[in-house]
Amino acid sequence: MSTLTSSAAPSPRRYRGWVLPVVAVAVWWLATHQGWSDSGLLVSPQKVAATAWHQFTSEAFWRAISSSLARNLSGFFIGTTLGLVLGCLLGFSRLFERVVGPSFNTFKQISLFAWIPLISVWFGLGDVAKVVFLSLAALVPVVVNTCDGLRNVPPAFLEVAKVYGFTRWQTIRGVMLPAALPSIFTGVYLALVYSWLATIGAEYLLVSGSGIGNTLIDGSEHFMMDLVLFGMVVIGLVGWGLNLLARNLERRMQRLYGITPR
Amino acid sequence: MAATQPLTAVQGNGLRLENISKYFSSTSTDTQLQVLDNVQLDIAPGEFITIVGASGCGKSTLLRLILGLDEAFDGQILLDEKPIKGTGLERGIVFQDHRLFPWLTVEQNVAVGLKNAPLSPAQKRETVREHIHLVGLQDFVESYPHQISGGMAQRVAIARGLVNRPSVLLLDEPFGALDALTRTRLQRELQHIWQQEKITMVHVTHDVDEAVYLGDRVVVMQPHPGRIRRIVDIDLPRPRNRSDARFIALRDDVLSDFAEVS
Numbered sequence: 001m002s003t004l005t006s007s008a009a010p011s012p013r014r015y016r017g018w019v020l021p022v023v024a025v026a027v028w029w030l031a032t033h034q035g036w037s038d039s040g041l042l043v044s045p046q047k048v049a050a051t052a053w054h055q056f057t058s059e060a061f062w063r064a065i066s067s068s069l070a071r072n073l074s075g076f077f078i079g080t081t082l083g084l085v086l087g088c089l090l091g092f093s094r095l096f097e098r099v100v101g102p103s104f105n106t107f108k109q110i111s112l113f114a115w116i117p118l119i120s121v122w123f124g125l126g127d128v129a130k131v132v133f134l135s136l137a138a139l140v141p142v143v144v145n146t147c148d149g150l151r152n153v154p155p156a157f158l159e160v161a162k163v164y165g166f167t168r169w170q171t172i173r174g175v176m177l178p179a180a181l182p183s184i185f186t187g188v189y190l191a192l193v194y195s196w197l198a199t200i201g202a203e204y205l206l207v208s209g210s211g212i213g214n215t216l217i218d219g220s221e222h223f224m225m226d227l228v229l230f231g232m233v234v235i236g237l238v239g240w241g242l243n244l245l246a247r248n249l250e251r252r253m254q255r256l257y258g259i260t261p262r
Numbered sequence: 263m264a265a266t267q268p269l270t271a272v273q274g275n276g277l278r279l280e281n282i283s284k285y286f287s288s289t290s291t292d293t294q295l296q297v298l299d300n301v302q303l304d305i306a307p308g309e310f311i312t313i314v315g316a317s318g319c320g321k322s323t324l325l326r327l328i329l330g331l332d333e334a335f336d337g338q339i340l341l342d343e344k345p346i347k348g349t350g351l352e353r354g355i356v357f358q359d360h361r362l363f364p365w366l367t368v369e370q371n372v373a374v375g376l377k378n379a380p381l382s383p384a385q386k387r388e389t390v391r392e393h394i395h396l397v398g399l400q401d402f403v404e405s406y407p408h409q410i411s412g413g414m415a416q417r418v419a420i421a422r423g424l425v426n427r428p429s430v431l432l433l434d435e436p437f438g439a440l441d442a443l444t445r446t447r448l449q450r451e452l453q454h455i456w457q458q459e460k461i462t463m464v465h466v467t468h469d470v471d472e473a474v475y476l477g478d479r480v481v482v483m484q485p486h487p488g489r490i491r492r493i494v495d496i497d498l499p500r501p502r503n504r505s506d507a508r509f510i511a512l513r514d515d516v517l518s519d520f521a522e523v524s
Contacts, residue, residue, distance in 0.1 A: 162331065165350070
């Protein structure tokens, strides 16, 4: 994973990223162990670990995490699909771009969270409302990057297509889409990251049903800081996992395109 | 030499430029800039024509007109007695920047040239293979453009330009971006390919040495507006020897045109 060194041998440098978390946990442990604060809001690492164990063995936790992930993925897929369609229309058709482009550019300026009141009135607080919200979160980066990618196909490539008598369809399939693919993928990658962030937001703001965001709210309402901290760690880890997955796919594709991986 | 042959005596495929003038209009200043002024040139079938001139003399513009990428000009371009219309597979091109598609392998990039050729898939595969052999890249068929050197990429571009067996191959400063050693080697290879394939070549360059080395005739152009200054017959046997006194004399003769201009 190291991006700083290219050496294959494990060097101490590889572990530098762990220094800060380890120190933080050590200080935390020390603070609770020495009783620096007697507030009930400062829980010990052991307590969080115990809660974690308790949660991992409970059915409720797995129900929460799986419904969060299911929500996340449905929103991601719906938003990405619609985003690809809209992005392609904007990218391929000048007319469509002229008619819809300005509206879309205004639409995307509206903060995602400003949609919550409208969505909650129209769709309630249930899964439908959450998935609508998530789809919106995923939609915007996909549309923007798909459209940009298609608009910025090098004219030099289009001339090559013209020289070899490519039809419109051959040009789209054989030149424009492949040339735009890295940009389109960046959009999908962002959609995956945004939709996970939005999942937690949706669960927090459209409170109903189960989900990891609701676990967080439960903990907060009952002053169970161990549960809150555990929830945050899980959210972070899932986000990290999704990010890793997307990064790997992106890298594989960039290698195919001869773009030096980041 | 081919230059002195009467055009009509040979079986078709001659290229004739009749009174070509071309203007670029500037919309901001509402003026027209003349880039080509009454260019007249008869190119015999199988002839190797080199066009040499300083930047801004319209030599690349002229090539784009012959290629059919730009149809707004005065005069006529006749190929095999018929006026050209748009781009066509009978006119191949090698651009200065190789313009290979980065998402395709060497083999697939050459096959781009045959996308709309009236051949069976088996014939296409065979023709692609032959042309990759012709440029000596049989060991790199599966490589992607970023995995090969600039010189090799330009050879792939030559193979792609030739794979349709066009009657004219246009070359727009194809070696301009290469280092001196690679350039010399590719000049030799191009000459070899030309002798083997007997295709009419129109090769634009700003390198006088290259023009004299490759051409049956060297067309010297001068700028403001772009026009033919004179045409020099290169009546030397091939392969040419750069240290031959006659070669040096001809090169110096052509060079003298530029000494006056600048």
